[in-house]
Amino acid sequence: MIGRIAILGTGLLGTSAGLALRAAGFKGAIAGWNRSPEEAQTALKMGALDVVEADALQAARESQVVLLCVPIYATLDYMEKLSGVLGPEHLVTDVGSTKLQISQAAARLYNRPDCAAFLPGHPMAGKERGGAVLGDAALFRGAVWLFTDDPECERSPHSAALVRAWREWVVAMGSKTIDLDPARHDELVAWVSHLPQFVATALSALLEEQVGDAPELKDVGGRGLREMTRLGASPYSMWRDIAYTNTEAVQAALHALEQRLAHLRENLRTPELRDEFERANRFRRGQ
Amino acid sequence: MIGRIAILGTGLLGTSAGLALRAAGFKGAIAGWNRSPEEAQTALKMGALDVVEADALQAARESQVVLLCVPIYATLDYMEKLSGVLGPEHLVTDVGSTKLQISQAAARLYNRPDCAAFLPGHPMAGKERGGAVLGDAALFRGAVWLFTDDPECERSPHSAALVRAWREWVVAMGSKTIDLDPARHDELVAWVSHLPQFVATALSALLEEQVGDAPELKDVGGRGLREMTRLGASPYSMWRDIAYTNTEAVQAALHALEQRLAHLRENLRTPELRDEFERANRFRRGQ
Numbered sequence: 001m002i003g004r005i006a007i008l009g010t011g012l013l014g015t016s017a018g019l020a021l022r023a024a025g026f027k028g029a030i031a032g033w034n035r036s037p038e039e040a041q042t043a044l045k046m047g048a049l050d051v052v053e054a055d056a057l058q059a060a061r062e063s064q065v066v067l068l069c070v071p072i073y074a075t076l077d078y079m080e081k082l083s084g085v086l087g088p089e090h091l092v093t094d095v096g097s098t099k100l101q102i103s104q105a106a107a108r109l110y111n112r113p114d115c116a117a118f119l120p121g122h123p124m125a126g127k128e129r130g131g132a133v134l135g136d137a138a139l140f141r142g143a144v145w146l147f148t149d150d151p152e153c154e155r156s157p158h159s160a161a162l163v164r165a166w167r168e169w170v171v172a173m174g175s176k177t178i179d180l181d182p183a184r185h186d187e188l189v190a191w192v193s194h195l196p197q198f199v200a201t202a203l204s205a206l207l208e209e210q211v212g213d214a215p216e217l218k219d220v221g222g223r224g225l226r227e228m229t230r231l232g233a234s235p236y237s238m239w240r241d242i243a244y245t246n247t248e249a250v251q252a253a254l255h256a257l258e259q260r261l262a263h264l265r266e267n268l269r270t271p272e273l274r275d276e277f278e279r280a281n282r283f284r285r286g287q
Numbered sequence: 288m289i290g291r292i293a294i295l296g297t298g299l300l301g302t303s304a305g306l307a308l309r310a311a312g313f314k315g316a317i318a319g320w321n322r323s324p325e326e327a328q329t330a331l332k333m334g335a336l337d338v339v340e341a342d343a344l345q346a347a348r349e350s351q352v353v354l355l356c357v358p359i360y361a362t363l364d365y366m367e368k369l370s371g372v373l374g375p376e377h378l379v380t381d382v383g384s385t386k387l388q389i390s391q392a393a394a395r396l397y398n399r400p401d402c403a404a405f406l407p408g409h410p411m412a413g414k415e416r417g418g419a420v421l422g423d424a425a426l427f428r429g430a431v432w433l434f435t436d437d438p439e440c441e442r443s444p445h446s447a448a449l450v451r452a453w454r455e456w457v458v459a460m461g462s463k464t465i466d467l468d469p470a471r472h473d474e475l476v477a478w479v480s481h482l483p484q485f486v487a488t489a490l491s492a493l494l495e496e497q498v499g500d501a502p503e504l505k506d507v508g509g510r511g512l513r514e515m516t517r518l519g520a521s522p523y524s525m526w527r528d529i530a531y532t533n534t535e536a537v538q539a540a541l542h543a544l545e546q547r548l549a550h551l552r553e554n555l556r557t558p559e560l561r562d563e564f565e566r567a568n569r570f571r572r573g574q
Binding site for chain 1: 495
C-alpha cells in the first residue's frame with residue numbers, strides 16, 4: 001500500500017534506509033530531499049533514491065510515507081511544517097534518538113481524525129561518522145528499532161494500515177522492533193546509548209590532552225583503546241540535540257558513573273575491586 | 288642462537304607466543320609449564336609447545352630463553368626463584384602489564400656479571416577472556432611490544448646477543464617495539480590501557496545494576512554499547528596485580544576522568560560541549 005516514500009535528510013541514516021528498503025524488495029518510488037543538495041545527489045548515485053526533490057514539503061505531499069532523518073530539533077520543525085500540508089492519507093515517521101518531545105509533538109499535531117499519522121521511531125544503528133557516502137544497506141540488520149507510539153492514537157483504518165505497513169518494512173530491513181513508553185525510552189537510551197557516547201567523548205578528549213602530542217604512543221593502547229574511543233569521532237551536530245532533549249536523564253547517568261569511578265578509585269586495593277569486576281563480568285555474560 | 292625456549296604460564300599470552308614463534312619460523316624447541324597442567328596440555332595440543340614440563344625451574348634451566356607469562360606478582364616470585372638457578376647463559380623476559388617493580392627486581396637480581404639477563408617486556412595485546420584455548424598465532428601482529436630495559440645493564444656479550452635475538456623474534460611475530468623508561472611506561476599505560484579497562488568495568492557494573500534484570504534491553508545499545516563494555520569481561524585475577532602495582536597512576540587517571548565527566552555533565556547545554564566533542568574528534572583523527 002506504500003507507493004512512494006519521501007526521505008527527508010539523506011545523511012547516513014536516510015541513505016541507509018533507502019538502500020535497505022531496496023535490498024528488502026521495496027518496489028515503490030523513493031524520493032529524497034536534503035538541506036545540502038550535494039548530499040542528496042550522493043544518495044541518488046548510490047542507488048538509495050529514485051529522484052532528488054528540491055522542496056521537502058512537496059516531496060512529502062506526493063508520498064504516502066515520509067521518513068524524517070534529520071537531527072531532533074529539525075525533526076520537530078518539520079513535524080510542525082508537515083502537519084499543515086499533510087492529511088490522513090499520509091504517515092510520517094522518524095529516526096530521532098530521543099522520543100519524549102517528538103512523541104508530545106506527535107500527540108499535538110498528528111494521530112487525530114483528519115490528521116496525518118505519526119509513528120515515533122528510533123533505530124539503534126549508526127556509525128561514528130555521518131554522511132550519505134557511508135550509507136549501508138545492512139546498517140539496520142540485527143539492530144533494534146524502537147517505537148514509542150501512543151496506544152491512545154485515534155487512527156483511521158487507513159492510517160493504522162500505513163503504520164502496520166511501515167513496521168513490516170522495518171522488520172524486512174532486518175531490525176527487531178521493541179515498543180516502549182516515550183519517557184521510559186529516553187531514560188533507557190540515556191543508560192545504554194547516550195552514556196557510552198559521552199564517556200567515549202570525555203575519555204577521548206582527556207587522552208587528546210594527555211598523549212595527543214605523542215602520536216606514536218596512541219598506538220600503544222591497541223584494540224581496547226580504539227574501541228573505547230571510537231565514538232569519540234561522533235559529531236557534535238547530532239549530539240547537541242540529544243544533550244538538549246534528554247538532559248536530566250543523561251546527567252543522572254553521568255553522575256552515577258562518576259560515583260562509580262570514584263568508588264573504584266578508592267578500592268583499587270580492596271576486595272571491592274573483585275566485586276566490581278564480577279558485576280561487570282555478569283553484564284557481559286548476559287549479552 | 289636460541290635452541291630452546293621455556294614458556295612459564297601457558298594461558299592466552301603464553302600459548303599465543305608459542306604459536307606466533309612457530310608461525311614466524313622458530314625452529315628450536317618450545318617447552319611449556321603451567322600451574323594447571325590441563326592448560327599446558329591444551330597449549331600442547333594446539334601446537335604452541337613441543338613438550339609440557341612438570342617443573343618450572345627445571346624447564347627454565349634447560350632453555351636459553353625463559354618467557355614468563357603469568358600475573359605480575361607471580362612474575363616477581365619467579366624472577367626471585369629463577370635468579371637462584373640460572374646463570375649468564377640464560378635470558379629471562381616477561382609480558383607483565385606494569386614494569387616499575389619488575390624492572391627494579393631485574394636490576395637487583397639480574398643483568399650483572401655471572402647473572403642471567405632479564406629484559407622487561409610488555410606486548411600491548413590480549414583479549415577480554417584468557418585461556419590457552421583462545422591462543423592465537425596472530426595476537427601480536429600489528430601490536431606494540433614495549434620494553435623497559437635498563438641502558439646501564441652490565442651484560443656479557445653472550446647476554447647482549449640473547450637480548451638482541453629475542454627482540455628480533457618479537458619483530459618476527461609481527462610486533463613493533465618501543466623502548467620506554469619503566470616509570471614513564473607505567474604512567475603511559477595508566478592512561479591508554481588501564482584507564483580504558485577500569486572505565487569499561489565501572490560502566491558494565493553500573494549497567495548490570497540498571498538494566499541487568501531486562502536482558503532484552505541490553506540489545507538496544509547496539510555496537511557502541513558492545514564495544515564500550517567488551518573489556519567488562521576481563522578477569523579480576525589479572526587486573527588485581529595491575530591495580531596493586533600501578534595504584535597511584537591509575538588513581539590519577541580515574542580522578543581526571545571523573546572531573547571530565549562532571550564538567551561535561553554541567554555543560555550539556557553550553558558551547559563547552561562543542562569544544563569537548565572537537566577535542567575528542569581530534570584524538571580520533573590522530574589515530
